[in-house]
Structure formats: C-alpha cells, structure tokens
Amino acid sequence: MRIIWKHSASTGIDDSAYRLIHRYEAFSLVDYFGSVTTLESIPHQLTDDLPLLVNGNRVTIPAGTFHYRGHPRTLLRFAGPIIRAWVTVLNRLGVQIHFYCPPYGICVELPEKRKDVLAQLREALPALLACAPYQAEHCKRHEASLSPSVSQRAGMAKGWVDLVFFTRQDRLSLQRKLIRLGKKVIAQSAYKLRLIHTGSLDELRVLKGVKLANYSHPCIVTSATSQELLSTMGLSTIPAGMLAAELDGQGQIIAIADTGLDRGSSDDALHPDFRGRVRTITSWPVNESWSAYVKQPGADDGAADTNSGHGTHVAGLALGSGEASEGRYRGVAPAAGLVFQAIEQYTAVSSVYQNEIKTGYYLSGRPLDLRELFMEAHDLGARIHVNAWGDPARGGYTDDCYEADDYLRKHPDAVVLFAAGNDGADRDGNRRIDAASLYAPASAKNTIAIGATEGPRQGVGLRVNWDAFNKRGRRRFANRADRDDAISGEPEHIALISSAGPTMDGRIKPDLCAPGTNLAAARTQAANVRGWGLASPMPYYMYYGGTSMSTGVAGGYFAVLRQSWQAHLGGIAPSGVALKALAILAARPVLRRDSHESEPREIAGYGGLDLANALPRVENRIQLVDHREPGLNSGEVHEYSFRLNKAQAFRATLCWYDAPGEALLNNLDLCLLDESGIVHWGNHPAAEIGEPDRVNTVEVIEVASLAAGNYSLQVIGANIPVAPQTYALVYKAPFDEGPDLPFEWIRGIGPTYAKRLQGKGVKNFTQLMDLSLDELSSILQRRGRSISEIRAKLILLEERLGETLAIEIPAETKLSQLGGRPPDGVSLTLWENMNRRLLPLIDVFDRRVLKRIRLGDLF
Numbered sequence: 001m002r003i004i005w006k007h008s009a010s011t012g013i014d015d016s017a018y019r020l021i022h023r024y025e026a027f028s029l030v031d032y033f034g035s036v037t038t039l040e041s042i043p044h045q046l047t048d049d050l051p052l053l054v055n056g057n058r059v060t061i062p063a064g065t066f067h068y069r070g071h072p073r074t075l076l077r078f079a080g081p082i083i084r085a086w087v088t089v090l091n092r093l094g095v096q097i098h099f100y101c102p103p104y105g106i107c108v109e110l111p112e113k114r115k116d117v118l119a120q121l122r123e124a125l126p127a128l129l130a131c132a133p134y135q136a137e138h139c140k141r142h143e144a145s146l147s148p149s150v151s152q153r154a155g156m157a158k159g160w161v162d163l164v165f166f167t168r169q170d171r172l173s174l175q176r177k178l179i180r181l182g183k184k185v186i187a188q189s190a191y192k193l194r195l196i197h198t199g200s201l202d203e204l205r206v207l208k209g210v211k212l213a214n215y216s217h218p219c220i221v222t223s224a225t226s227q228e229l230l231s232t233m234g235l236s237t238i239p240a241g242m243l244a245a246e247l248d249g250q251g252q253i254i255a256i257a258d259t260g261l262d263r264g265s266s267d268d269a270l271h272p273d274f275r276g277r278v279r280t281i282t283s284w285p286v287n288e289s290w291s292a293y294v295k296q297p298g299a300d301d302g303a304a305d306t307n308s309g310h311g312t313h314v315a316g317l318a319l320g321s322g323e324a325s326e327g328r329y330r331g332v333a334p335a336a337g338l339v340f341q342a343i344e345q346y347t348a349v350s351s352v353y354q355n356e357i358k359t360g361y362y363l364s365g366r367p368l369d370l371r372e373l374f375m376e377a378h379d380l381g382a383r384i385h386v387n388a389w390g391d392p393a394r395g396g397y398t399d400d401c402y403e404a405d406d407y408l409r410k411h412p413d414a415v416v417l418f419a420a421g422n423d424g425a426d427r428d429g430n431r432r433i434d435a436a437s438l439y440a441p442a443s444a445k446n447t448i449a450i451g452a453t454e455g456p457r458q459g460v461g462l463r464v465n466w467d468a469f470n471k472r473g474r475r476r477f478a479n480r481a482d483r484d485d486a487i488s489g490e491p492e493h494i495a496l497i498s499s500a501g502p503t504m505d506g507r508i509k510p511d512l513c514a515p516g517t518n519l520a521a522a523r524t525q526a527a528n529v530r531g532w533g534l535a536s537p538m539p540y541y542m543y544y545g546g547t548s549m550s551t552g553v554a555g556g557y558f559a560v561l562r563q564s565w566q567a568h569l570g571g572i573a574p575s576g577v578a579l580k581a582l583a584i585l586a587a588r589p590v591l592r593r594d595s596h597e598s599e600p601r602e603i604a605g606y607g608g609l610d611l612a613n614a615l616p617r618v619e620n621r622i623q624l625v626d627h628r629e630p631g632l633n634s635g636e637v638h639e640y641s642f643r644l645n646k647a648q649a650f651r652a653t654l655c656w657y658d659a660p661g662e663a664l665l666n667n668l669d670l671c672l673l674d675e676s677g678i679v680h681w682g683n684h685p686a687a688e689i690g691e692p693d694r695v696n697t698v699e700v701i702e703v704a705s706l707a708a709g710n711y712s713l714q715v716i717g718a719n720i721p722v723a724p725q726t727y728a729l730v731y732k733a734p735f736d737e738g739p740d741l742p743f744e745w746i747r748g749i750g751p752t753y754a755k756r757l758q759g760k761g762v763k764n765f766t767q768l769m770d771l772s773l774d775e776l777s778s779i780l781q782r783r784g785r786s787i788s789e790i791r792a793k794l795i796l797l798e799e800r801l802g803e804t805l806a807i808e809i810p811a812e813t814k815l816s817q818l819g820g821r822p823p824d825g826v827s828l829t830l831w832e833n834m835n836r837r838l839l840p841l842i843d844v845f846d847r848r849v850l851k852r853i854r855l856g857d858l859f
Contacts, residue, residue, distance in 0.1 A: 003029075003030060003032050003046065004027050004028070004029055004046070004080065004081075018030040018031060018032045018033065019031040019033075021079050021080060021126070021127055022079075022080065022083070022127060022635075024081065024083070024634060024635020024636070025635050025636045025637055026635050026636060026637035026714075026716045026717070027635060027716075029079060029080035029081070029127075046079075046080065048062070048063050049062060049063075050103070050104070052075060052077055052101040052102070052103075052104070052105035053101055053102050053103075053505075053662060053663045054075065054101045054105070054107065054134075054138045055138060055139070055140065055141050055211075055212060055662050056141050056397060056504070056505065056662040056663065057137070057138060057140070057141075059075065059101070059132070059138065061075060061077045061105075061129075061130040061131065061132045062130060063077075063129040063130055064129070064130060065130040065131070065132060066118060066122070066130060066131050067131065067132045067133060068110070068118050068131065068133070072109055072110070072112065072208065073098065073107060073108070073109055073133070073134035073166065074107070074108055074109070074110050074131050074132070074133055074134060075101060075105055075106075075107055075108075075131060075132050075133070075134055075138075076105060076106045076107075076108055076121075076128060076130075076131050077104065077105045077128075077129050077130045077131065077132075078104040078105065078106075078125075078127050078128055078129060079104065079127040079128075079129050080104055080127065080719075081103075081104065081634035081635060081717075081718060081719035081720070081721075082100075082104060082106070082634055082719065082720070082721040083633060083634045083635065083723075084633055084634075084723050086125055086127065086128075087721075087723075089121070089124045089125055090106075090108065090121070093111075093117055093120055093121060093124070094111040094117070095108045095109070095110055095111070095117065095121070096108060096109040098166050098211070099211075099661055100659065100661060100665050100721040100722060102661075102663050102664055102665050102667075102719075102721075103667070103694070103719055104719065104721075106721065107134055109166070118131070136202055136205040136206045137205075139204075139205035139210055139211060139212050139213050140201070140205065140212065140213065140214055141212060141214055141396065141397060141398070141662065158198075158356055159196045159197055159198045160186075160194060160195075160196065160215065160216035160289070161194070161195055161196070161197040161201065161204065161213060161214070161215055161216060162192060162193070162194050162212075162213070162214055162215075162216050162368075162399055163192065163193045163194075163195065163204060163210055163212070163213050164191055164192050164210075164211045164212040164213075164399060165191050165192070165193075165209050165210060165211055166209055166211050167191075167209070168190055168191060170208075170209030170210075171188070171190070171191055171192070171193060171209070173209065174193075174207055174208075174209050174210065175188065175193055177207075178193070178195065183195050183196070183197060184196040184292065186288065186289050186290075186291060186292055187287060187288045187289035187368045188288075188368070189367070189368045189369035189372070190369065191369075192368060192369060192399065194216060194289050194368055196292070201213050201214070201215075212399070214399075216289075217391045217393060217398050217399075217400070217440070218363075218391060219363050219366060219389050219390055219391050219400070220363065220389060220390070220391075220392070221258075221259065221308070221310050221344075221363070221388060221389045221548060247560045247563055247564055247615075248333060248334050248335035248336075248560070248563075249319060249332070249333025249334065249335050249336030249556065249559040249560050249563055250335040250336070250563060251563060251566070252333060252336045252337070252383070252384065252559040252560075252562055252563050253279060253336065253337040253338070253339060253380070253381045253382040253383065253384070254318055254319055254333065254336050254337070254338055254339070254382060254384045254385075254386060254555050254556070254559050255338075255339040255340075255341065255377030255378075255380070255382035255384065255385045255386065256311065256314060256315050256318065256338065256339070256340050256341070256385075256386045256387075256388075256552075256555065257341040257343050257366070257373055257377075257385070257386070257387050257389075258310060258311030258314055258315070258340070258341075258342070258343070258344070258386075258387075258388060258389070259305055259307060259308060259309075259310045259311040259342065259343075259344035259361070259363075260283075260302075260303050260304050260305030260306065260307075260311045260312070260342040260344060260524070260526070261274070261278070261281055261303060261304075261305055261311055261312055261315055261338075261340045261342065261524075262274065262304070262305055262312050262522070262524050262525055262526060263304050263305075263524075263525055263526045264281060264283070264302045264303035264304030264305070264342065264526065265281070265303075265304075266278040266280075266281055269525075271312065271316075271324070271522050271523075271524075271525060271540065272321075272323040272324040272540070273316055273320035273321045273322060273323050273324055273329075273330075273331075273522045273540075274315065274316075274319075274320065274321070274338060274522070275323075277319070277321075277335070277336065277337050277338055278337075278338045278340065279337045279338060279339050279380060279381070280339050280340070280380050281303045281340045281342065282303065282340070282341050282342065282376065283300055283301075283302050283303040283342045283365070284300075284341060284342065284343045284345075284365030284366065284367065284373075285298045285299060285300035285345065285365060286298055286299045286300070286345045286347060286364045286365060287364055287365060287366065287367060287368060288368075289364075289368060290347065290364050293349055293350060293353045293356075293357060294347055294348055294349055294350060295348040295349070295350055296348060299345060299346070299347070299348070300345065300365075301345055301346045302342070303340065303342035304342075304524075304526040305342075305524035305526050305527065306346075306524075306526045306527045307344065307346075307361040307527060307529075308361070308527075308529060309523055309524040309527055309529040309531060309542065309544075310344075310388070310544075310548065311340070311342065311344070311524075312522050312523065312524040313521045313522060313523070313524075313531065313542070313544050313548075313549070313552070314386065314388045314521075314548055314549065314551065314552035314555075315331075315338060315340065315522065315552065316329070316331055316521030316522030316541075316552070317331050317332070317519060317521045317549055317552030317553050317555075317556065318331050318332060318333060318336070318386060318552045318553070318555035318556040318559070319331045319332070319333045319334060319335075319336040319338055319555075319556055319559070320334060320521055320522045321334040321335075322334060324522075324537060324540040324541070325537060325540065325541060329520050329521055329522075329535065329541050331521065331552075331556050332553055332555075332556025332557050332559070332560060333555075333556035333557075333559035333560050333563075336556070336559045337381075339377050339380045339381070339382045341373060341376065341377065342365065343363050343364075343365040343366040343373070344361055344362065344363055344364075344365065345361070345362065345364045345365045346360070346361055347359065347360065347361070347362050347364045363389060369403055370400050370403040370404055370407070370441070371403045371406065371407045374404070374407045374411075374414070374416065375407070378411055378414060382414075383413055383414045383415070383562065383573070383576070384414070384415050384417070384555055384558050384559055384562070385414065385415070385416045385417065386417050386551055386552060386554075386555035387416065387417060387418045387419070387441075387551070388419045388547070388548030388549075388551045388552060389418075389419065389548070390418055390419055390420075390421055390439030390440055390441065390442055391439055391440045391441070392421060392423060392437075392439055393438075393439060393440035393443060394436050394437060394438065394504070395436050395437075395438040395440075395443050395501055395502060395503040395504045395509070396440060396443060396503075396504050397440070397443060397444070397503065397504065397505065397662045397663075398440040398441065398443075400440055400441040400444075401440050401441045401443055401444035401445075401447075401660075402444075402660045402661065403441075403660075404416055404418075404441040404444045404446065404447050405444050405445050405446045405447075405657075405658065405659070405660035405661075406660040408446040408447070408576065408657050409446065409657050409658070409659055409660060411576075412575050412576055412577060412628065412657055412726065413573065413575055413576055414576045415448060415558055415576040415579055415580060416446070416447045416448070417447065417448050417450055417551050417554050417555055417558070418439070418441050418442040418444075418447050418448070418449055418450070418551065419439065419442060419449075419450055419546075419547040419548050419550065419551040420438055420439060420442050420449045420450055420451040420452070420498055420499045420500075420509070420510040420547045420550075421437060421438060421439030421442065421498075421499030421547060422452075422497045422498070422499060422546045422547055423437040423439075423497075423499045424437060424494075424495070424496055424497045424498045424499050424500060425437070425476045425477065425496075426476070426477050426478060426479060426482060426496065427475065427476065427477075427478055428478060429477075429478030429479040430479070431479050431481065431482060431592065431593050431594045432592070432599075432600070432603060433494065433496065433498065433499075433500040433603050434500065435500055435501070435502065435602060436500070436501070436502070436504070437499040437500055438499045438500065438501045438502075438503060438509050438510065439499060442499075442509065442510065443501075443503045443504075443507075443509055445507070445657075445658045445660075445664070445697045446577075446657045446658060446697065448511045448512065448554070448558075448580055448583075449501075449509045449510035449511050449512075449605070450510060450511070450512060450513065450514055450547060450550045450551045450554045451494065451495075451498040451499070451500075451510035451512070451513040451514075451516075451547060451550065451603075451604060451605060452494070452495040452497070452498040452513060452514070452515070452516025452517065452545075452546060452547045452549070452550040453491055453492070453493060453494055453495055453498075453513045453514065453515055453516060453550070453590055453604075453608055454487065454488045454489060454490045454491055454493050454494075454495050454515070454516075454517050455488035455489070455491065455515045455516065455517040455518040455519050455545065456488070456489070456491045456515060457488060457489060457518060458486050458488050458489025458490075458518075459486075459489070460488070460518050460520070460533075460535075460543065461488070461517075461518035461519075461520065461531075461532040461533045461535070461543025461544075461545070462487065462517075462518060462532035462533055462543060462545065463486075463533075464486075464487060465483060465484055465485055465486055465487065466482050466483050466484075466485050466486075466487055466496050467483035467484065468487070469487075469496070469497055470483065477496055481593075481594070482496060482593060485593070487517050487518065487545065488517040488518040488545070491515055491608075492588075492589075492590065492591045492608075493590070493591060493592075493593050494513065494590055494593070494599055494603060494604050495516050495517050495545070495547075497545075497546065497547075498510075498513070498516065498547055498550075498603075499547065500602055500603045501601075501602040501603075501605075502602040505662065505663040505664075505695070506695050507664075507695050507696050507697075508601045508602060508605065508606075508683070508695075508696050508698065509602070509605065510604070510605040511580070511584065511605045511606060511698065512554065512583055512584065512587055512605050512606060512607065512608070512609055513550065513590055513604050513605060513607065513608045513609070514550040514551070514553040514554045514557065514608065514609045515549070515550060515553055516545055516546055516547055516548075516549045516550035516553075517545035517546075517549075518532060518543050518545055519543065519544060519545065519549050519553070520535040520541050520542065520543050521541065521542075521544070521549075521552070522540065522541060523535075523539060523540055523541050523542040525539070529542070530542060531543055531544040532544050532545055553609070554609060557583070557609050557611060558579055558583070560611060561579055561582060561583065561611065561614055561615075562574065562579055564615050564616060565578075565579075565582070565616055565624070568616035574624065574626050574728075575626050575628060575726075575728060576657070577655045577656055577657050577726075577727065577728045578624060578626040578655075578728035578730070580655045580698075580728070581624075581653045581654065581655040581698075581728040581729070581730045582614045582622070582624070582653075582730055583609060583614055584606045584607075584653045584655065584698060584700065585613075585614065585622070585651060585652075585653040585700075585730045585731070585732055586610045586611075586612075586613035586614035586620075586732075587605075587606045587607030587608060587609065587610055588607050588608050588610045588613070589607050589608075590603075590604035590607055590608050606653075606698070606700060620732065621732060621733065622730055622731075622732050623730065623731050623732075624728070624729075624730050625640065625728065625729040625730070626728050627715075627726055627727050627728065627729065628726050629724075629726060630724055631723070631724030631725050631726040631727075632668065632715065632716075632717035632720055632723075632724055632725050632727070633717055633720050633723045633724050633725075634717050634718075634719055634720045634721070634723065635717055636716075636717045636720075637714050637715065637716045637717065638714070638715045639712050639713070639714050639715075640712060640713045640714075640715075640729070641710065641711070641712045641713075642710075642711055642712075642713075642733075643709070643710050643711070644706060644707070644708050644709060644711065644733065645708055646708050647705050647706065647707050647708055648705065648706060648733060649702075649703065649704055649705060649706070649733070650672075650701070650702070650703045650706040650731070650732075650733045651700070651701065651702045651703075651731065651732050651733075652670065652672065652682075652700070652701045652702075652713060652729065652730065652731035652732070653698065653699070653700050653701075653729070653730050653731070654668060654670040654682060654698070654699045654700075654715060654727060654728070654729050655697065655698050655727065655728050656668055656697055656725055656726065656727040656728070657697070657726075658697045659721075659722035663695075664694065664695055664696065664697065665721060665722055666719070666720045666721065666722055666723075666725045667694060667718040667719040667720070668699070668715055668716065668717060668718060668720075668725060668727055669681070669682065669692040669693065669699070669714075669715070669716040669718045670682035670699040670701060670713065670714070670715060670716075670729075671692065671701075671713075671714050671716065672701050672703070672711060672712075672713055672714075673711065673712050673714065674707075674709055674710070674711055675709055675710050675711075680701050680703060681693065681699075681701075682699025682700060682701050683696060683698075683699050683700060692716075692718065694718075701713075706733070713729070713731065715727060715729060
C-alpha cells in the first residue's frame with residue numbers, strides 16, 4: 001500500500017519494508033510492504049485506484065494505464081502530492097497545464113507534433129502512475145437541477161447552455177463553428193459562450209476545445225417568503241457586539257452589487273443615510289444573453305431601486321449613517337465609502353416568450369462572467385464586495401463559483417461575501433435545518449458565505465411566528481415548537497429560513513452567521529415598498545429579513561475589522577484571507593434550538609460574527625501571521641512555537657484562498673503538537689489518532705483546556721499542485737505573560753528567515769528593540785563585523801524606521817529607550833508621538849516594513 005507519514009511522528013515502520021517514492025520536507029511518500037498492525041499510528045493511506053476529481057466527477061485511472069491515442073487533452077495521475085519540480089519537467093517538455101484534478105492529477109495538453117513526449121514524461125517522472133484522455137463525459141459538473149419556479153423567478157428561458165473553453169482561442173474557433181452549424185450564440189466572455197441549444201448536451205461536449213457544457217444557472221435575490229408576502233431582508237437595531245464606538249469604517253470602501261440604490265443618484269436627492277459617501281453608482285444594462293427575448297436589447301432603467309428596495313436596505317445595514325433617524329438605525333460601518341453596482345433591470349419580454357419568461361424585474365444586468373463585476377469594484381478601490389443574491393444550486397460548484405474563486409486567488413487583498421440563501425427547512429421535525437440547500441456562489445471555496453441568525457428584537461417589523469413561512473400544501477417546519485417560535489428575539493439561534501450546507505463536495509458552509517430577521521434600515525424613496533413593515537421615522541426606514549440582510553451586516557463588519565487592523569499594522573491592511581481568519585477565530589457559538597449545544601457547522605458555519613473579540617486589543621491576545629509570500633509548496637512545513645504557563649482554552653484558525661476548481665486543490669493541514677508529539681488536527685476532534693482535513697480551505701483547532709507546556713503549531717503543505725500557497729494563521733490564548741514575539745510569529749516572517757535571525761543571537765523582536773546599540777554591536781561583533789560598520793547600520797535602521805512611520809527620531813535616541821523617559825533635549829510631545837507610532841511594532845512588525853529597512857543586511 002502507499003502511505004504518507006510525518007517525519008516528526010514515530011510510525012514503527014521497518015526500513016526494509018518500504019520503497020521511497022519521494023521525500024518531502026514534512027513527510028515521506030512510500031510504497032509499504034509490511035503489516036499495518038506494526039504501525040504505532042496509521043499514516044495517511046492511498047489506494048492504487050484512488051480516483052481523480054475532474055470537474056467534480058470521480059475518474060478512476062488504474063496505475064500503469066497509459067492511454068494517449070492522440071487526444072489533445074490528457075489526464076495525468078501522480079503517486080502523491082505534486083511538487084514544483086514535476087511541473088517544471090512538464091513545462092520543459094512543452095506540456096501545457098490546463099487545470100488540476102485533486103488530489104494528485106493534472107489535465108494537460110500534450111504537444112501533438114511530439115509523439116515521444118509521453119515516453120519522455122514516464123522516464124523523467126517516476127511518480128507518474130497513469131494517464132487517460134479527457135473525454136466528453138468529463139465535460140460536466142454535478143449540479144442540482146433547477147425547479148421551474150426558480151427559473152421563473154430568475155427569468156431564465158429554456159435551453160440556455162453555458163460552454164466553458166480551455167483557452168480563448170478555443171472559444172473563438174468554436175464560436176465560428178457553432179454559428180456555421182446554426183447555433184444561436186446569445187452572449188460571450190473571455191472563456192465562455194452562452195447559447196440556445198435544445199438537443200443533447202453530449203453534442204456539445206464532444207467538440208474539441210470544450211472544457212464544460214452545462215445548462216445555465218440563474219441568480220435571484222435571497223428573499224424570504226411569508227405566505228403570500230415576497231420579502232427581501234432587514235434590521236431593527238444593530239445587535240450588541242456588532243458596533244465599536246471608536247470604529248466606523250472610515251477609510252474603507254464597500255462595493256454592493258444589488259437591485260439599486262434609492263433614487264439612483266449621488267446628489268442631494270439621495271437618502272440622507274448615504275449622502276457624501278457614494279463614490280460611484282453604476283447601472284449594468286440588460287445583459288446580451290437576453291437580447292433574443294426582450295423588446296429592447298441592452299435596456300437600462302438606471303440605478304434607482306424601483307422594485308423591492310432590496311439594495312437600498314442591504315446598503316443601509318452595511319454603512320447607513322442613520323442620519324434620518326438620529327443614529328438609531330445606523331449601519332455597522334457608517335463612515336465607509338460606497339461603490340454601488342445596480343444589476344436589476346426591468347425586463348420587457350417579447351410576447352413570443354411570455355410563456356417562458358414573464359415581464360418583470362430580474363437580475364438581468366449581471367455579467368456572464370462575474371469577474372467583470374468584481375474587477376470594476378476593485379479598480380474603484382473597494383476591497384469588500386457584498387452580494388445578497390445567488391443561485392439555488394443546493395451546494396453545487398457552478399461557473400460563478402469558479403469565477404469568484406479565481407478572482408480572489410488573483411486579488412488576495414479582497415473579500416467577497418455571498419448570502420447563503422433562504423431555502424432552510426426542517427421537514428423531519430428534528431429541530432435542525434435540513435442539509436444541502438446552500439446557494440452558489442456562496443458555495444465557492446474562497447467566498448465568505450453568510451447565514452442568518454434571528455434579529456435581536458421581538459415584536460417589531462413582521463410580527464409572526466415561523467409557522468408563517470410554511471409553504472402551502474407542504475410543511476416546511478414540521479416541529480410545532482419551531483412553528484410557534486417568533487421569527488426574531490433570540491439572536492443566539494439560527495433563523496430557520498437560513499440555507500444550510502454542506503456543499504456537494506462536503507465542505508463546511510456557510511462560513512459565518514449574522515443577524516437577519518426584522519432588521520430596520522434605509523427604505524428606498526423610489527418605490528412604495530413596505531418590506532416587513534415600516535419603521536419610524538417614516539418614510540425613511542423599513543424592516544426586512546433573510547440572509548441578504550445578514551450579508552449586509554457582515555459587509556459593514558468586515559469594513560470595520562479591516563479598519564481596526566489596518567491602523568494596528570501601521571497603515572498596511574491585512575489580506576482578505578486574514579480578515580476571514582480573524583472573523584472565524586472570534587466567532588461566537590450559534591446554539592441549537594432544543595439545547596445549549598452549538599449548531600453543527602454545516603448549519604451555522606464557525607459561528608456568529610463577534611466584532612469585539614476580533615479587534616487587535618491587548619486583552620484579546622490575537623497573534624496574526626499574514627503569510628503572503630513566498631508561500632508553501634508540497635511537503636513543506638512552517639512551524640510556530642509558543643508556551644502556556646497554565647492550562648487554558650486555545651483556539652487557532654488557518655485560512656487560504658485556493659486555486660479555482662471543483663473541490664479542494666491546494667491542501668494545507670493545521671496541527672498542534674505538544675512536547676510528546678500528540679497531535680490535534682484542524683477540523684478534527686481533539687484525539688491522538690485521526691486523519692487531517694482533506695476537504696476545507698478553513699481549519700480550526702479548538703481545545704477547551706490545553707495543559708501548560710511547550711507547543712508548536714504546524715502549517716503543512718500536504719498537497720500544493722498550484723504552488724506556492726499563501727495563508728493566514730491566527731490564534732488566541734490568554735497567556736499569563738505577554739508573548740515575547742519570536743520572529744516566526746511576526747506577520748509575514750517565514751520560518752527560514754526566523755531561524756536566520758535567531759541564529760544571530762537575537763531570539764525575538766522584543767529583545768531586539770530592548771537592546772542598546774552597544775549590546776547589539778557586541779553580539780554582531782562576534783560574527784566578525786566591525787563596531788563602526790555595525791553602528792552605522794543600526795543608526796540607518798533607526799532612521800529608516802522613522803522614515804517608514806513618517807516621524808522624526810533624534811540621532812541620539814536608542815531603540816531600547818522606548819517606553820521610558822525621553823532623552824535629554826527631546827520634547828515630551830515628540831517622545832510621546834514616537835512611542836505611539838513605534839511601540840506597535842513590538843506587537844506586530846509588518847513584513848513590508850522589514851523589507852524596507854532591510855533588517856537582514858545587519859547580519
């Protein structure tokens with residue numbers, strides 16, 4: 001059998017009982033011929049018929065099978081985690097990589113003119129086990145079928161098919177061919193065509209250059225329906241813990257793609273809660289996909305919110321100032337800037353197609369490729385993108401998911417939020433939301449999916465019980481105890497309409513929850529809408545409910561979280577994945593409705609948003625490793641050591657933006673080791689034996705009581721085919737004494753550089769700051785450097801620190817003096833300013849600052 005074992009773990013393997021395939025830094029891949037019973041702990045075991053996931057389809061290629069047959073696209077299967085050297089060999093031999101097939105496969109294009117290339121690959125890559133052609137049956141994703149009611153709500157016609165191509169050239173050549181064959185192409189983007197096709201999809205999947213062919217999926221706003229009332233979302237007051245008096249989102253820009261914003265202008269006619277902070281409002285006209293069906297192709301009714309008031313309300317929850325209510329209904333980030341993208345359009349359908357699509361308001365302005373939407377907002381400065389809508393894909397991985405994942409992979413400074421959906425139900429009456437109702441792209445790997453908890457106030461807005469959401473003729477909530485509960489007033493409980501995971505490939509979703517029922521926020525002035533009821537002062541506010549509202553609240557939350565950490569890090573904003581990790585680290589439990597236990601993660605994710613516990617405050621003791629580069633490769637490990645002086649609770653979170661594609665591609669493992677080598681795996685119960693997580697892009701270790709002692713957290717590159725992989729790691733433990741900040745805990749410092757610094761006699765940055773010039777000169781002099789040279793470099797170091805922080809440091813100042821009395825001749829005002837600006841470096845010393853001052857040059 002083929003196994004992987006960690007080098008740090010004792011396995012009891014007889015050296016003569018295995019054949020080494022590849023030795024990585026953190027583990028080895030071997031063929032083992034001994035008995036499993038001889039192993040002290042069972043390593044990760046691989047079978048000879050381990051399937052590849054190709055667009056979500058399980059494809060088995062038995063070892064030793066090498067079928068080429070001249071097919072232009074070929075699936076390669078490797079023995080284990082793919083390393084850079086193997087990819088380099090592929091590139092050298094002219095092999096073009098198209099996409100990766102987890103766990104250990106690659107879809108490639110072999111050069112047609114080189115018939116010997118496969119033989120050369122087998123000779124150069126002993127770990128290459130098998131290959132097979134990429135065929136028509138691989139050109140589909142396993143997706144949930146859409147009900148006719150959903151298609152009607154989204155305004156989707158019959159026979160809409162999306163073709164995704166390997167390359168732009170494939171798209172161009174096949175587009176011409178399809179037109180010659182009489183196919184009606186109705187929209188296009190760089191790698192995709194949308195066309196009308198009434199025959200079998202297999203007719204399209206066999207065409208050379210087609211990567212995927214599936215029926216189109218529509219998107220709808222995540223609105224909640226109470227009997228005959230088609231609602232959207234809402235807020236009454238922002239719950240305690242979601243607001244921080246000293247934080248308001250100042251300097252942050254939130255992008256919201258939704259139905260529209262009030263009257264659609266940024267002048268004085270705009271709702272008072274948004275005036276002065278709207279950077280841009282854009283209206284996206286009816287997409288070309290609709291051209292064959294509508295009376296006016298490309299129609300644009302403007303950015304006004306003239307139908308449901310959905311977009312205005314979501315924006316109000318995120319960043320409304322509350323001016324019209326004297327601050328009563330302020331959003332979470334009332335000073336943040338707004339980029340608004342109106343994607344809902346009044347869509348007048350031609351009479352010929354009225355039986356398929358009714359004239360009405362649809363999200364018909366959204367582009368065929370979502371990356372166009374995200375990129376417009378990013379170019380306008382927005383790093384937080386709020387989307388309170390989605391596709392009822394029941395946890396499937398759609399083209400929208402791929403595009404969202406690809407955008408975030410290429411723009412690691414951003415976060416993209418999507419509503420989980422409002423299809424939650426409990427038809428078996430066990431008081432848990434039924435599985436697999438999650439929308440897409442909330443089901444993407446890198447987006448943050450937001451579920452809904454109940455709002456904080458009862459008896460406001462829509463004053464009904466959950467029984468009001470039972471569908472006629474079909475009981476949605478079977479348990480009477482749930483049906484009799486009010487829809488708001490218990491914010492620690494999940495809202496029963498909130499869609500649940502897991503995704504089709506088994507990932508934990510949603511990620512987080514926020515309040516989502518009976519919330520009051522801005523009401524559009526462009527339509528006579530009531531939502532879940534008007535709120536005083538009228539007519540400026542109304543109540544709404546659903547995961548759209550939760551997503552609006554979350555948008556403001558992430559703006560404030562980003563603001564706080566950006567200030568703490570000296571103006572350098574944390575990455576998007578770091579913000580995600582911080583929010584998950586600080587999340588509070590969402591409780592089951594029939595007990596005080598936490599809801600399963602596939603219902604409430606990692607918990608409810610809690611801003612107070614996520615802020616960079618001394619009492620929170622949060623350590624952040626925002627490891628942006630160089631990243632991990634397969635088999636590499638980063639280790640972070642710490643000590644606990646007494647037993648206490650411990651929690652750590654690891655997050656990363658994976659490469660786009662169905663299921664997990666780049667797999668990192670998080671594990672916690674004590675002095676005896678006992679392991680706690682991420683997303684695994686605190687047990688000594690167990691498999692690490694092979695599914696999720698978020699891993700959490702939570703131990704109720706971790707004994708005193710020395711520990712190390714390891715981030716392991718278990719399998720990184722799309723190398724290298726960056727990540728964010730945060731942990732929280734109330735130490736008896738403040739952490740001494742060893743170099744490996746400093747934001748952005750990798751273990752290799754940390755060891756380099758420690759090897760020079762300086763264990764951590766706190767110690768470096770505490771050393772006088774004479775003491776540090778003495779340490780460095782022992783390495784053969786002259787005192788005068790060292791003194792000059794240290795003075796330059798101090799000067800560059802001053803330049804980096806835009807403050808003046810007197811020439812006679814020593815870093816060790818910080819925190820004490822000012823030196824002679826230095827004013828108290830200047831000294832306090834220096835301490836205020838420099839001392840945060842002792843807590844978190846940003847990698848970018850290190851690069852500017854070239855600290856390594858000292859050694």
